[in-house]
Amino acid sequence: MPEVSSQKSVVRGQRPEVRYGSGAEFVIEALIRASGYSAILFVGLILIFLLKESLPAFAEVKPEALFGQRWYPIEGHFGLLPLIGGSLIVTLGATAIAVPFGLAAAIFIAEVAPRWAREVLKPLIEILGGLPSVVLGFMGMLVLAPFIRVTLDTPTGLTAFTGSVLLAGMALPTLVSVAEDALDAVPKSYRDAALALGATQWQTIWRVTLPAARTGVLTAVMLGIGRAIGETMTVMMVTGNAARMPTALNALFLPARTMTATIAAEMGEVANGSAHYHVLFTIGIALFVISFAVNLVASAVVFQQQKRSQRLLS
């Protein structure tokens, strides 16, 4: 404790001297501040651009038509529901696969695996995250899709589920890596205390370590979902792109068309300024809102958690 306070006083003593003594300091500080604010500025500009390009859609297409169940833009059918449904079902499927597997992998690496295994496993999983999505999509189209058609006996292998499996594979590296870091950051004394009280290793992990790392684990899950909902190339190649309404649970094993794949497939073709063009930007807005909501929920949870831990400490 005395050490820390003495350091502080040293810093305090030096600070004015550095600040006024060098103009470089001022410039660097301004640059850092500017780059920080520019992130906000860019998000704002992107939102303004999206709104500017998408708002005419509401004048050109009746709002109730946007909630139609048919997407066939070249004949003026602009129902967004099948696309939103497609994105949701693929993303939920991916989350349902990635979260249990990712958490299990993270717990194994952080808590169970011996040190050497951990040092091999973590970089390997992170390399998986570097695979280009178009390569994964190609493998999905030629290997995974036929496999799914034969084993699950679906009419075609190009289904929402195929997309979910591949997206789960893409979200896993992020999820495992971040969750493992969070578990690793839990102080050793927590585990020692639990074990000293007679808890088994499993009880320690499930009741002590995992709840203590909840914030980081949640961030990991949200980052994984974010990766899944924004992914384009892979889903375009393996989900079949049929804009059908998901009405029952079996929709997971039928083709689906996601919002991202729709924008990617159609943006190159539309005439600038047509209703179709504006509606594609409306889809962009919908995606923006969804990922914003996911981030908001994540940071709200993290914020709440912080307040709670602050309360505990005080």
Place this chain on the structure above:
Amino acid sequence: MRTFFLRCLAIIIVVALTACRRPSDLGEAAAASAIENKGSDTMVNLALAWAESYQTERPDVRLSVTGGGSGTGIAALINGTVDIANASRAIKSEEREKARANGIEPVEFVVARDAIAIIVHPANPVNQISLTQLSAIYRGEITNWRSVGGEDRPIVLLSRETNSGTHVFFLEHVLRLGKKDDKSLFSPDTLLMPSSEGISAEVRQNPNALGYDGLGYVTPDMKTLAVAQADGEPFVLPTIATVNDQSYPIARELYMYTLGQPSGQVKEYMDWVLGPEAQKIVAELGFVPVR
């Protein structure tokens, strides 16, 4: 040591100077004689073969060919970013109006003919199908191969994306049987594949699949169905002979659109495309020559 550094410096300066000079030379050459050619994926192999052959004959002319779909090519022509748009469908009246609004009058050339082949997995026992059956299948009224003489399997419908000229042609001439007032659409269960290769890959491995694609894209590892104009009419397989005598019912013209009446290099190229040498390439690639 010092001389070594000087030599290095000299080499760097020489390299830098040559590097500085080259782009400007290239830029001038490109500005003088680059023809931008974009559009239909059906025609992209044909357009590339033409460009390669033309460039061996006329090395001074630079041609750049890209695909993306007929709609993409025409949109680029309307925006004035290409010299020639390839299209596997005729330009729509609204597209022509939009071009006029930009001060461009697209000029149409029929450069080849193409048959659309109906393709299935080689193990599918069905050999022939009528246009009315195809229409009912793609509307979603027939969903099992049993109804058209096959096994008891669901039919998986494959189509190109909506920006493909093949898609629009199929919608108008097969699904709607050429009726202008018919507003029926593809079944929502139709899989829209982003590329010809996507359709081929699925047809090769899935015995439930039914797809369509330009004759030039059919490979021996899929099966082509014979098509009848209506129930009771003869079933015809697509070949150059049956397309030219118009007995095969799903054939269409392939177009090139130029930015106004072509002149200079673009005119020379268009004349060559319609000449005997280029039309021989048309036949070699599985399309049908126009003259």
